[in-house]
Amino acid sequence: MGFLLFLWILFIFIGTCTKDVHAFLDKGEVEFVFTLQPELGGFVLFYPPHQFPVIDIFGHFIMFYILTALLLTVMQNIRVVVLLAISYGLLTEFLQFYFGRDGDIYDFIVDIIGVISYVSIYLVVHKSSKHMIEIKE
Numbered sequence: 001m002g003f004l005l006f007l008w009i010l011f012i013f014i015g016t017c018t019k020d021v022h023a024f025l026d027k028g029e030v031e032f033v034f035t036l037q038p039e040l041g042g043f044v045l046f047y048p049p050h051q052f053p054v055i056d057i058f059g060h061f062i063m064f065y066i067l068t069a070l071l072l073t074v075m076q077n078i079r080v081v082v083l084l085a086i087s088y089g090l091l092t093e094f095l096q097f098y099f100g101r102d103g104d105i106y107d108f109i110v111d112i113i114g115v116i117s118y119v120s121i122y123l124v125v126h127k128s129s130k131h132m133i134e135i136k137e
Contacts, residue, residue, distance in 0.1 A: 012063055012067065018031060033099060034098060035098055061117070065115070067085050072118075
C-alpha cells in the first residue's frame with residue numbers, strides 16, 4: 001500500500017506542477033515552467049463560487065479523499081494523517097505559483113473537505129464495526 005501512496009502523491013505533484021493540468025489528464029502531456037519570483041497574492045483572491053468549475057471541485061475532493069484513505073492505511077494515526085494531508089494540500093496550492101499556475105484558496109478548502117469527509121466516514125464505519133464486534137461477543 002505504501003507504493004500506491006507514493007504513486008498517488010507523485011500523481012498529485014505532477015498535476016500540481018505541470019503547466020496545463022487538463023492536458024496532463026486528457027492527453028498525458030507534462031510540461032514544467034518554473035518561475036523564481038511568482039505573484040503569491042492570487043491565493044487569497046475571493047471570487048463568486050459559481051465561477052469555480054465543477055470538475056475542479058470534484059477533482060480536488062477526490063484527490064484528497066483518496067490521499068487520506070491511502071495515508072490512513074499506511075499510518076493509522078488519524079491526527080498525523082489529517083495534518084499531513086492538509087499540509088500537502090497547502091503545499092500543492094503554493095507550488096502552483098512557482099510553476100506558472102494560480103494557487104487558489106477555494107481549491108485548498110475543497111482539499112480540506114475531501115480530507116475531513118474521508119476521516120468522518122472512516123470514524124463512523126470504524127466505530128460501528130467495533131460496536132458490531134462487541135455485540136457479537
